[in-house]
Amino acid sequence: MSLQSYVSHADQWEQRATIRSRPRRIVEDDDLSYYPVERQPLYAHPAVIDAGREVQDYILLQSFYKYINDVIIFETEIVNRTALAIAKSRFPFEFPFACRSDAMSVVIDENYHAYVAMDYLDQVERSTGIGPIEQNREIELSRAIPRAMEYVPPQYAAGMELLGVAISENTVTAEVAAFSRDTTLKRSVKGVMADHLADEGRHSVFWINLVKLYWSEIDETARIELGRGLPFFLREYLTNELQLEFDRRLIGTLDLPAATRERIANDMVGAYPITNQHPMIVNIRKFLKMAGLLEHEPTRAAIAQYL
Template structure:
């Protein structure tokens, strides 16, 4: 895909963007879950169900707070940074005006998503009376992207940043889609996720097209260099160190015995998915590599061999 072939989605943004079309989502006071059980396996563990099943909703609320906190960091510190740089023509890789205009809509969308998430956190605190325990000040991408960028020679650092953000945006879209389909959770949260998904579907395509434009112009040496960096980024991106630290903090806040706490700590330590082709997010990542044309390059196929079925 050449830059000259890029078609803006400005009309679609004007008619469909959630900031243009969606009402405020108001949290319901009903019996539905506030967060999916499947996304917090701690509450399904044998020890939790035996020792403190009455703390389930507290644990789910705290996990929702972390999810919201992660969204705010991702949208405002990761995606916003790169999209804003492209929009203002300050990104080292040059893109035509249509790309830069669309990048600014991404900035608007992502900051709005962060605002909506913060609003939802305030509503949840007001309804439940549960205040957040200490929340992380970074997400996995906060560490993974700088590690990947630092491995690149100076002239490729912006390209690596672009590809990392594109991977993340495409991964998030699939994850939000699964969240939006969960019938066990409150309708307002499903609506929140559906709204987010509507925008993220547009965003994931935007980042994919920008990567295709860049990859079309990259020489073979640069492609090989980037290919070697991709597995390093993925291995850092898919770690669960931050989630594990949060879960241990959550366990520490539960009113349970020291014996039960030690048992829960042990169970949490074994919850991580292996970082290989069986990790639940890898399918989304591989799908991005295919759609962005990176996987057409033999060097990328070789570098990602462990993740390909």
Template sequence: MNSLDYQSFSDTWEDRATIRTRPRRLVEDDHRLLYPLSRLPLVLSATFQNECAHLRDFALAQGLYKFINDVVIFETEIVDRTARAIAKDRFAVRFPPACRYDAMTVVVDEDYHALVAMDFMQQAIALTGIQPVILPTEIELSRAIPAALALVPERLRDAVELICVAIAENTLTNDVAAFARDDSVKPSIKGLMADHLLDEGRHSTFWARLTRIYWGQAPEADRQLIAGVLPVFIAHYLTNEIQKSFDLQLIEALDITRPVAAALREEVASMAWPIGHQHPLLGNILRFFRNSSLLDTPCVQEALAGYLPSARRES
């Protein structure tokens, strides 16, 4: 794809964007969960189940608050920054007006998602009376993107930022879709995720198309430099260090005995996703590499050789 082939989704945005079409989501006072058990393995651990199952709702509330906080950081500090720079034509990779218009709709959507998430958190606090005790100041991308940018020349940093954000947006879309299908949580939360998914599906396509446009005109030497930093980005992005730190802080906030806390810390220490081809998010990342045409390039295939067995099984 080249920039002349790009078709704006402005009409779709006007007709379907959640800021245009969705009502405010109000959290229900019912028996359903605030947050899926599967997304907070700590509460499924043997020690938690045996010793402090009565604290489940407190822990799940904290999981929801972290998720919302992560969304706000992602939308306002990472995606907003890149999309706004493209929209205002202050990006080293130049795009035509149709791309820049769509980038501004992404800015509007993402800031709206952050606003909706903050509203939902306040509703949840009012309903449960549970205050957030842990709100991280960064997410994995807060570390992964700078780590990748530091390895390329200044002239390529915007291009690398574009690709990193595109990877994250495509990964997030599939993650939100799984959340939206979970029947254990309150309908308002499922609705919130479904609303988010409606916009993110459009965003993931947008970022993949911009990446394809850039990659199609990038010189081979630049492609090789960028391919070389992709494993570094992935390794930082797929760690669970921030989640593990959150879990340890959550344990400290629980009203439990020292021996129980120690046992929980041991179980948290054993929880880690592999960063190789078995990582559950890697399939989403490799799907993006295929859809954006990066995986058609020999230097990218070589750089990602350690991750590609998953891609071969999916094909």
């Protein structure tokens, strides 16, 4: 891809952006869930099943609060930082106006997603009468991107940030798509996720094309250094530490005997295995191929363990 061949998504944004075309999503009173059962192993723990539906529903509700809080952090503190730098020509690479304009539309979309999420969380809390437990103040990317930026030579730090954001945006898009198809979830939850997906699908293409353009224009030394940084980023990104920290806090709030809570916590240590067949890795693999990074032999060799 060349600087001249980039095609803006401005027309699509004008017609389809959710900020222009979607109604407010209102929580409904039904027996459907806020969060997918298969994403929270705690729900199926024998001791939790024995405790009854109320405890299980509480676990799903708190998991939903965490997920949405993580999305807000991701969009407002991570994606928008990079997108805004590109939009305002603060990124150390000369992207054409079409890229910068599209980046600004991403900033608008992500802030709107955060607004919708905050509104919906407030509705849920008022509807259930149950507020969120203490939330994580960071997500995996809050650690992975800065650490990966420090790992590469300073002149390539911004490029590492771009790759990290682009990879994660494509991973999130796949997660949101799975949410929007889940028949066990409340219609309003699926609606919020479907609206989000309508924008994230466009964002996914934007970040793929942006990285493809950037990768084709930088020199070989930059490609080699960024390729070396990728496995470091992926190791930091593909962890379950923060999820386990949250689950331990959640278990601690359950109305169960202390010995039962301790047993559940001990059983959850291996509950989130990340193997080569994990959906996140499958999506990352697809992104790297579509963005052209796997055509670069040194980069492909550096990340061979994930291929």
